[in-house]
Every structure is written in C-alpha cells, then in structure tokens.
Amino acid sequence: MNKRLFRASGVAAVAALVWTASASAQLPPDEIGTVTLDEPGPHRAYIIDTQFDNATTGKVVVVDPEEKKMLGMIPTGYLAPSVLSHDDTRLYSADTFWSRGVRGVRTDVLTAWDTQTLEPSWEVEIPTKRANILMERNMLTMSNDDRFVYIYNFTPATSVTVVDTEAQDVASEIDIAGCSLNYPIGDRAFASICGDGSFQQVKIDDDGQEVSRTRTKFFDPNETPMNERAVRDGDMYYFTTLDGDIQPIDVSGEAPKVGERWSLFTDAQREEGWGVGGWQLMAISPALNQMYVLVHPEHADRNWEDPSNTIWAFDLDTHEKVGELKTENYVWSLNATHDDEPLLLGVNIDGGLDVFDLTKMEYMHTVDGISAIPALVLSSH
Structure with missing residues (x-):
C-alpha cells in the first residue's frame, strides 16, 4: 500500500474511533428498575408453568388474554x-x-x-x-x-x-x-x-x-x-x-x-362413549351460573386425565347441558373469570392459552407459545 494512502487511512480510522468513543460517552447510562403494571383486571391470567425440562425453577406467566400479550413473569421454585x-x-x-x-x-x-x-x-x-x-x-x-x-x-x-x-x-x-x-x-x-x-x-x-x-x-x-x-x-x-x-x-x-x-351425561351419551378428562377439568362462572367441563369421546378407565378439545357447559340449577365449545388445541386445565362478562381460559398441551367468550359461547383465539408446560391457570376471584 502507498505510504501516503496508509497514513490517510490510519488518520481516518483514528478519527472514527474518537467519534465513536465521543458518541458512546454521550449515551445515557442504562437504568435497572421495576415496571409497574396497571391494577389487575378481572380477565388477567396467571399461568403456572411446571418447567418440566428445568423443574428446579418454575414460573408464573402473567397474561392479558384479550390483547394476547404477556405482561410479565414471576420466577418460582421447584414445582x-x-x-x-x-x-x-x-x-x-x-x-x-x-x-x-x-x-x-x-x-x-x-x-x-x-x-x-x-x-x-x-x-x-x-x-x-x-x-x-x-x-x-x-x-x-x-x-x-x-x-x-x-x-x-x-x-x-x-x-x-x-x-x-x-x-x-x-x-x-x-x-x-x-x-x-x-x-x-x-x-x-x-x-x-x-x-x-x-x-x-x-x-x-x-x-x-x-x-x-x-x-x-x-x-x-x-x-x-x-x-x-x-x-x-x-x-x-x-x-x-x-x-x-x-x-x-x-x-x-x-x-x-x-x-x-x-350426571353430566345421559345414558345415550354414555353408550356413545362420552366421559370426562383433563387435569383441572372443571370451571364455574358465577355470573352465568354455569359449569364448564372438559369431555371426550371413547372414554376409558385410564384416560380420565387426557386433555380434550371439547368443553360442555351445564346449568347449575337444572343440570342440563346448555352449550358446547370447541378448539383445535387439546386443553388440560380450565378456569373461568368471575366478572359479568366472563372468559373461559384453558391452557393447552402445547403451552398456549385458549380464550373463550362465555357470554357469546364462542371461541375467541389462542395465545400461542406463552408457556412451556402449563399445569393451571388462575384469574381474579
């Protein structure tokens, strides 16, 4: 390389380093602090994640199920x-x-x-x-x-x-x-x-x-x-x-x-093979006076904990089936919010949160990949 060109390149490099150092010195220092969330609303969900692949440290994932947004995470101990x-x-x-x-x-x-x-x-x-x-x-x-x-x-x-x-x-x-x-x-x-x-x-x-x-x-x-x-x-x-x-x-x-x-099932439904399954397999909406239960066909003695993509709704006074909810995912645990416009929250075996509008009795959406291996979902009393 030409010596004059080399000296020019060196000067340019030094100038660039000086400019970079000067610019870096002007950046504000990072601050470590706490982000304060709004007061919990009736629909906020807390997903208890078992972390089976790293069970010594569990976590609770805090979610806004309507906005499909994770709000934060709480680190917990083993299971x-x-x-x-x-x-x-x-x-x-x-x-x-x-x-x-x-x-x-x-x-x-x-x-x-x-x-x-x-x-x-x-x-x-x-x-x-x-x-x-x-x-x-x-x-x-x-x-x-x-x-x-x-x-x-x-x-x-x-x-x-x-x-x-x-x-x-x-x-x-x-x-x-x-x-x-x-x-x-x-x-x-x-x-x-x-x-x-x-x-x-x-x-x-x-x-x-x-x-x-x-x-x-x-x-x-x-x-x-x-x-x-x-x-x-x-x-x-x-x-x-x-x-x-x-x-x-x-x-x-x-x-x-x-x-x-x-009974949740008629004699005809039992003959068709319907039964209950799941982990936390039931939920109740006090506002609607209804119970929601995970059910599945081809029920057998050893699949009473199996997840399901089907949820039946029952009136707590008449004990009659009053509705049905379906999702593409297999849900393991349920929880219903206790407000006048309740949601049904279901954690599925792929780590997602399935959300249902109980006033309209319809599936809303799924918050995918929000946890690893969820066991339970909690919401406001």
Missing part, C-alpha cells in the same frame, strides 16, 4: 403451587430451593408477590414438608379474608402449614393424617378429602390454631372413584367422579352437607 389473594394484590407461591441447585440443603418458603410490580413483597421460611408433586389448585389456598394461607404437606405423612399473612410468619402446622389437600371454608376453616371417603373440616382461631374438627361421610371409596380436583362456587364445592357424576358439597353451615349427585 411451586400458587394462589391469588381475594383482593388481587398478592400472588403467593410455595417454593422449594436447594443450596446446590439440584442437591444440598433444602429451603422452603412462602413468597408473597406484588401483582403490579411482580416483585416479592415478603417471604417466610416454612417447614420443608410441602408436597413436591404436580401442582393442584387445592395444594395452596387462602382463607376468604386473605388472613391465612394453607399449604399442603406430604412426607408422606400429610399435614397443613398455616401461614399468617399479617404477622408474616408460620402460625401452626395441623395434622390431617389419612387426608389430602386443603379446601378453604370461610375465614377460619379448611377441609380435606380423606381416604375413607369422608370430608374432614378443621376450624382455626384468629391465631391460626386448631379449635375443632369434624368428619362428614362423603362417598364410598370402594364403589366410587372420586376426582379430588374440585371446583368452587362460593360455599359450594363440586367434585366429579372419574365417570362424570357431579357430587356437590355445601360448606356454608356448621358442618359440610353432602348434596344430591347428578
């Missing part, structure tokens, strides 16, 4: 169940961590997340007993007044850890030997479903201590295979058998009262 407070200001997760990622010292905490900043507001260490199983809705629940959180433990001995959200501390651990899960009742009680077919109610005081317990005969486990994943409507819980019979139980009184069992 962490979550629950929303009734005032929508907090999402609680029961998290498990190990000091070496997949081994070492185990630590369990209940974390309270702010639903606008999606940042932790506080946490409390809890006994290292909480059930490390695929998340169910009644593994982590709240009292009606948001004072107490109930955490299901399985070691395999079963118990419930009661956390006081005002004191931000563990109030008690209540033994529920032979029983499972926690179905909240009012402000100061919860129930569990027991292996002998009974429904056990435990009442607590304002300090979170047990004051009494009763058992109500619920079903015969030797004759009726009951699905424990009930759906709640106020003071009424609705369970389903694996064959599609609905078993209501009223918890408004001093002791639970078992209601009359009714």
Whole structure:
C-alpha cells in the first residue's frame, strides 16, 4: 500500500474511533428498575408453568388474554403451587430451593408477590414438608379474608402449614393424617378429602390454631372413584367422579352437607362413549351460573386425565347441558373469570392459552407459545 494512502487511512480510522468513543460517552447510562403494571383486571391470567425440562425453577406467566400479550413473569421454585389473594394484590407461591441447585440443603418458603410490580413483597421460611408433586389448585389456598394461607404437606405423612399473612410468619402446622389437600371454608376453616371417603373440616382461631374438627361421610371409596380436583362456587364445592357424576358439597353451615349427585351425561351419551378428562377439568362462572367441563369421546378407565378439545357447559340449577365449545388445541386445565362478562381460559398441551367468550359461547383465539408446560391457570376471584 502507498505510504501516503496508509497514513490517510490510519488518520481516518483514528478519527472514527474518537467519534465513536465521543458518541458512546454521550449515551445515557442504562437504568435497572421495576415496571409497574396497571391494577389487575378481572380477565388477567396467571399461568403456572411446571418447567418440566428445568423443574428446579418454575414460573408464573402473567397474561392479558384479550390483547394476547404477556405482561410479565414471576420466577418460582421447584414445582411451586400458587394462589391469588381475594383482593388481587398478592400472588403467593410455595417454593422449594436447594443450596446446590439440584442437591444440598433444602429451603422452603412462602413468597408473597406484588401483582403490579411482580416483585416479592415478603417471604417466610416454612417447614420443608410441602408436597413436591404436580401442582393442584387445592395444594395452596387462602382463607376468604386473605388472613391465612394453607399449604399442603406430604412426607408422606400429610399435614397443613398455616401461614399468617399479617404477622408474616408460620402460625401452626395441623395434622390431617389419612387426608389430602386443603379446601378453604370461610375465614377460619379448611377441609380435606380423606381416604375413607369422608370430608374432614378443621376450624382455626384468629391465631391460626386448631379449635375443632369434624368428619362428614362423603362417598364410598370402594364403589366410587372420586376426582379430588374440585371446583368452587362460593360455599359450594363440586367434585366429579372419574365417570362424570357431579357430587356437590355445601360448606356454608356448621358442618359440610353432602348434596344430591347428578350426571353430566345421559345414558345415550354414555353408550356413545362420552366421559370426562383433563387435569383441572372443571370451571364455574358465577355470573352465568354455569359449569364448564372438559369431555371426550371413547372414554376409558385410564384416560380420565387426557386433555380434550371439547368443553360442555351445564346449568347449575337444572343440570342440563346448555352449550358446547370447541378448539383445535387439546386443553388440560380450565378456569373461568368471575366478572359479568366472563372468559373461559384453558391452557393447552402445547403451552398456549385458549380464550373463550362465555357470554357469546364462542371461541375467541389462542395465545400461542406463552408457556412451556402449563399445569393451571388462575384469574381474579
């Protein structure tokens, strides 16, 4: 290269570097902060993602289902169940961590997340007993007044850890030997479903201590295979058998009262092979007084957890089928919003969120690829 040309090129390169450095120096520094979301509306969805391909760290994906938009993400621990407070200001997760990622010292905490900043507001260490199983809705629940959180433990001995959200501390651990899960009742009680077919109610005081317990005969486990994943409507819980019979139980009184069992299917539909399936397979819209159930044809004893692309709607008073919803995707878990213009939200096996307009009884759209392996979807109470 000509020496004069080389010197000219060198000067140009130095000038460019000086200009670049000068321009970079004028750029504003990056700032790390928190984006505050609007107050949660009745249609905001919280998808609990199991993260099976990386199960030591789960997550909750926050979604606007109408705008098909992800609003944010909450990082949780291993297979962490979550629950929303009734005032929508907090999402609680029961998290498990190990000091070496997949081994070492185990630590369990209940974390309270702010639903606008999606940042932790506080946490409390809890006994290292909480059930490390695929998340169910009644593994982590709240009292009606948001004072107490109930955490299901399985070691395999079963118990419930009661956390006081005002004191931000563990109030008690209540033994529920032979029983499972926690179905909240009012402000100061919860129930569990027991292996002998009974429904056990435990009442607590304002300090979170047990004051009494009763058992109500619920079903015969030797004759009726009951699905424990009930759906709640106020003071009424609705369970389903694996064959599609609905078993209501009223918890408004001093002791639970078992209601009359009714079937989702006619004899003709059963002969055609219709049955129920899915994980959280039922949802209720209080405004429309309707129940929504995942159903499928060719029902057999071993496919009662299979996902489906078909949802039937039932009137809770007449028990009659009043509508049907279809999607191209196979949905595993359902939840209905509780407002006067309700949506039905269904997480599908491909990680999407299927959205239905229940007022019009029609499919709206699918938010594709919003999660990895979703187990449950939550929305405002």
